[in-house]
Amino acid sequence: MTRYKNHSARVAPAPSPLPADIQDSIDAIMRGNDPLVLFTTLARDRRLFFKLFNSGLLDRGHLTILQREIVIDRVTAQCGAEYEWGVHVAAYATKAGLDAGQIASLLESDASEEHWRDEDRVLIRLCDSLHASCSVDDGLWESLIRYHSEEAIIELLMLAGYYRMISYLANGLRLPLEPNTPRFKDIHGRGGMP
Numbered sequence: 001m002t003r004y005k006n007h008s009a010r011v012a013p014a015p016s017p018l019p020a021d022i023q024d025s026i027d028a029i030m031r032g033n034d035p036l037v038l039f040t041t042l043a044r045d046r047r048l049f050f051k052l053f054n055s056g057l058l059d060r061g062h063l064t065i066l067q068r069e070i071v072i073d074r075v076t077a078q079c080g081a082e083y084e085w086g087v088h089v090a091a092y093a094t095k096a097g098l099d100a101g102q103i104a105s106l107l108e109s110d111a112s113e114e115h116w117r118d119e120d121r122v123l124i125r126l127c128d129s130l131h132a133s134c135s136v137d138d139g140l141w142e143s144l145i146r147y148h149s150e151e152a153i154i155e156l157l158m159l160a161g162y163y164r165m166i167s168y169l170a171n172g173l174r175l176p177l178e179p180n181t182p183r184f185k186d187i188h189g190r191g192g193m194p
Helices: 020-030 037-042 046-053 065-078 082-096 100-105 118-133 138-147 150-172 184-188
Strands: none
Touching: 020 037, 020 046, 037 046, 037 082, 037 150, 065 082, 065 118, 065 150, 082 150, 082 184, 100 184, 118 138, 118 150, 138 150
C-alpha cells in the first residue's frame, strides 16, 4: 500500500545555498544530479544530516550490490516507502542486475520464488522475518550462515534497520516522489505490498 503520494512535504527543504560541507557531501553522492529532497530536508539540521550521512551502508562492505539492493528494495516496499524504493530502483537496480520480474517480485507479499536463487530467497526471508517479528529464528539463522559470514549477517541486520529508518523519514515527512523514479503501480500495477 502506498502510504503517501505527491502530497506536499510536511517539512520544507533547507534553503539554498546550503553550507559548503553539506553541499559537498550531497555533491559527492549525487555526482552532478539534483539533490534528493530527503537530503535537502535533512540539511535543515547539520547534526541530523551528518548522523544520517555518516552511517550509510552503500560502501563496499561484506555484501554484493545485488544482496544489498534486494534487502533495501524489500524493506522499503514492506514499509510502503515508495519514495526511497523508487530512488533505489532507479539508481541501482540495473547495476545490481535486477530484472523487471525480480523488482516486481520484491513488491509481492510472498516474493515469487521463480525469480530467485536460494541465497537470494534467504535475504527475502530475512527481511520478511524482521518486518514481522523484529527477530531471526534459528532455522533462518542457519540458512543465513550457509551463505554469509557472521560479519555479513551483522551488516544485513544493520542495512535492514537503516532502511526501515529511512522509510520512516520518507513516509513521516511525506516527501514528494522524486522525478523520473518508478512508482509501485508502474512496476506492479498496484500500490505495493498489502
